[in-house]
Amino acid sequence: MKKPFYILSFLIVTIVILSLVQIALFNRISTRGTLLSTLQTKIEVLEHENYLLSEKLLIKSSLTSIASNAAELGFVNSKNEISLNSPLPLSLRQ
Amino acid sequence: MIWRYRFSLFFLIFFLLLVILRLFYWQVVKAGELSDLGRLQYGKYVNVMPKRGEIKASDGFSLAANKINYLVFANPKEIKDKEKNALLLSSFLELDTASISAAFEKDLFWVPLKGEVEDSVKSEIKRLNLDGIGFEQQFSRLYPESSMAASLLGFVGKDENGEQKGYYGIEGFYNRQLKGRSSFAVQIHDAFGRPVLARSSQDTSPVEGRDLILNIDRSIQFIAEKALKDGIERYKAEGGMVGIINPKTGGVLAMATFPSFDPRDYSSYSSNLFKNPFISSLYEPGSTFKSLIMSSALDAGVVEPQTKCNICSGPVSIGGYQIKTWNDKYSSNITMIDVIKNSDNTGMVFAGKSLGLEKLLKYLDSFGIGSQTGIDLEGEIYQPLKPIANWYAIDLATASFGQGISITPIELLSAFSAIANQGKRMEPHVVSKIKTSKNQTIQIEPKLLGKPISEKTAKVMTEILVNAVDKGEAKWAKPKGYRIAGKTGTAQIPIAGHYDADKTIASFIGFAPADDPKFAMLVIVDRPQTSIYGSETAAPIFFDIAQKILSYYEIPPQ
Numbered sequence: 091m092k093k094p095f096y097i098l099s100f101l102i103v104t105i106v107i108l109s110l111v112q113i114a115l116f117n118r119i120s121t122r123g124t125l126l127s128t129l130q131t132k133i134e135v136l137e138h139e140n141y142l143l144s145e146k147l148l149i150k151s152s153l154t155s156i157a158s159n160a161a162e163l164g165f166v167n168s169k170n171e172i173s174l175n176s177p178l179p180l181s182l183r184q
Numbered sequence: 185m186i187w188r189y190r191f192s193l194f195f196l197i198f199f200l201l202l203v204i205l206r207l208f209y210w211q212v213v214k215a216g217e218l219s220d221l222g223r224l225q226y227g228k229y230v231n232v233m234p235k236r237g238e239i240k241a242s243d244g245f246s247l248a249a250n251k252i253n254y255l256v257f258a259n260p261k262e263i264k265d266k267e268k269n270a271l272l273l274s275s276f277l278e279l280d281t282a283s284i285s286a287a288f289e290k291d292l293f294w295v296p297l298k299g300e301v302e303d304s305v306k307s308e309i310k311r312l313n314l315d316g317i318g319f320e321q322q323f324s325r326l327y328p329e330s331s332m333a334a335s336l337l338g339f340v341g342k343d344e345n346g347e348q349k350g351y352y353g354i355e356g357f358y359n360r361q362l363k364g365r366s367s368f369a370v371q372i373h374d375a376f377g378r379p380v381l382a383r384s385s386q387d388t389s390p391v392e393g394r395d396l397i398l399n400i401d402r403s404i405q406f407i408a409e410k411a412l413k414d415g416i417e418r419y420k421a422e423g424g425m426v427g428i429i430n431p432k433t434g435g436v437l438a439m440a441t442f443p444s445f446d447p448r449d450y451s452s453y454s455s456n457l458f459k460n461p462f463i464s465s466l467y468e469p470g471s472t473f474k475s476l477i478m479s480s481a482l483d484a485g486v487v488e489p490q491t492k493c494n495i496c497s498g499p500v501s502i503g504g505y506q507i508k509t510w511n512d513k514y515s516s517n518i519t520m521i522d523v524i525k526n527s528d529n530t531g532m533v534f535a536g537k538s539l540g541l542e543k544l545l546k547y548l549d550s551f552g553i554g555s556q557t558g559i560d561l562e563g564e565i566y567q568p569l570k571p572i573a574n575w576y577a578i579d580l581a582t583a584s585f586g587q588g589i590s591i592t593p594i595e596l597l598s599a600f601s602a603i604a605n606q607g608k609r610m611e612p613h614v615v616s617k618i619k620t621s622k623n624q625t626i627q628i629e630p631k632l633l634g635k636p637i638s639e640k641t642a643k644v645m646t647e648i649l650v651n652a653v654d655k656g657e658a659k660w661a662k663p664k665g666y667r668i669a670g671k672t673g674t675a676q677i678p679i680a681g682h683y684d685a686d687k688t689i690a691s692f693i694g695f696a697p698a699d700d701p702k703f704a705m706l707v708i709v710d711r712p713q714t715s716i717y718g719s720e721t722a723a724p725i726f727f728d729i730a731q732k733i734l735s736y737y738e739i740p741p742q
Contacts, residue, residue, distance in 0.1 A: 138252065142303060145251050148328035152245075153406045155328075173740035 237393030356562030399435030434610030470675025473586025536584025665741020670694025
């Protein structure tokens with residue numbers, strides 16, 4: 091008669107322990123879930139901002155844009171280029 | 185008692201087993217099907233498109249990037265004041281109120297209003313807090329350099345399923361690499377079937393498209409486009425194109441065509457402009473072709489640079505036709521060096537005849553004439569050479585100076601580059617690397633296509649071409665202090681069975697520096713009006729670009 095009693099007691103205790111563990115885990119996960127969700131939203135916002143800034147950066151740093159801005163500011167192409175491909179004479183170096 | 189007890193026990197166990205079997209059937213065997221049925225009750229699958237791969241120049245700058253924009257949609261059943269909403273949206277979406285109102289009247293839960301809406305516009309609409317209006321994030325192409333290299337890049341349109349698809353150029357050729365793999369998500373809807381404006385979960389994560397890193401040098405592309413556009417305006421031409429490649433690797437450094445189109449607004453341009461004429465149009469190359477024929481004759485040993493032409497004292501008659509020089513001036517006993525310098529057609533007939541038809545065709549074949557170059561762009565065409573039996577004496581004569589034979593500009597540039605690369609012909613290639621979504625880099629190695637001429641012939645021909653630039657018709661335009669090898673070309677255009685003397689395709693092909701070439705370039709000007717000659721139109725454009733590239737590469741004049 092004692093054997094079934096032990097088995098029954100063991101099962102009840104196990105069920106209670108597992109239930110408590112489940113409650114504790116759920117509680118923990120639910121809090122973490124909110125945090126995770128907040129972090130994910132933050133990542134999405136930052137990624138979105140990053141995208142928009144990349145777009146602006148690409149457009150501003152394009153050669154087309156730089157050339158047009160330079161022309162507006164009055165820059166002109168150099169007509170005479172000088173190449174210093176040999177050492178300067180000693181007299182000029184002083 | 186025992187019998188009844190046993191019967192009851194057996195009966196119960198039997199029923200229990202039946203229940204277990206049924207449960208196993210539903211829980212294990214039919215689990216997937218039931219799960220799908222369950223999902224269909226609260227949601228439906230929607231396709232999540234991956235981000236398209238970017239196309240970057242050799243410096244890593246994106247020529248075709250992605251930008252975020254939105255599809256604005258409405259759920260007409262949730263909109264209370266349809267008239268007011270339509271009026272407000274029409275000003276933001278730049279649509280007429282009537283078409284928005286018509287969309288609101290539809291007996292649907294989801295009606296698209298406008299795609300590719302900018303982020304700023306979306307924010308303004310969102311601030312209005314209109315009921316029944318939602319946004320779906322999308323990606324569309326961003327071209328930071330506007331229409332730069334448009335005919336090379338191609339554009340992104342839609343396929344029959346409404347998904348993004350690349351057309352023409354790199355977008356078309358590398359569409360599979362660029363597009364990535366889409367995934368599915370479940371769009372939740374409520375008990376009445378109305379979609380909840382949120383997405384629940386993604387079953388598979390999309391594989392983003394691969395980035396392409398090109399051999400295209402953004403600075404050289406910019407220089408080429410500007411010089412070409414200025415040149416076309418200056419010479420009142422109908423169009424033009426420039427191709428620049430690294431003869432040692434076959435890497436395409438720049439490719440510009442004019443007129444072109446704006447890939448952001450491709451639908452408002454004629455579809456004729458979508459084709460890249462550098463690879464998709466045939467033309468008669470004229471005198472630029474002489475460099476290939478002369479190289480072949482020299483390589484075959486049938487002529488030497490100092491060989492004198494014994495038929496060049498006047499026009500040459502072949503098969504009832506008279507072949508003249510471009511300026512109707514003739515020099516007896518002209519050498520092969522001067523034949524190229526003066527671009528003498530009769531001298532080229534002499535070289536062609538000395539070579540003979542069989543050898544000429546063999547050399548043209550090894551130069552890749554009459555076949556595709558294999559360039560990695562969508563739309564490359566070619567015209568095979570006629571079978572040997574169909575060639576007449578006049579065909580051999582005219583082909584010797586580049587008339588009566590049709591090729592694409594890329595065919596000519598690829599073949600000519602062999603002279604600049606010690607006789608070795610490389611496959612022209614636009615893409616140098618492919619970057620996967622997992623950040624792995626696939627390098628595309630240069631590919632040797634053949635060696636049509638020997639290194640010695642290439643050196644001799646280079647000197648002949650340097651002489652042609654230094655002493656030929658285009659010498660006035662050449663930048664001082666540089667050794668540049670090149671050849672002018674003025675090809676008449678065949679119209680309705682005859683050549684129009686006033687309409688020409690002027691061109692110039694060359695490479696620099698002659699002793700250690702960094703680039704080979706072909707400039708073509710279509711029907712210039714200020715002068716019909718390549719030496720007065722295409723050559724100045726060529727030298728203008730060459731001078732800037734040499735400065736860019738920090739190569740000083742000698």
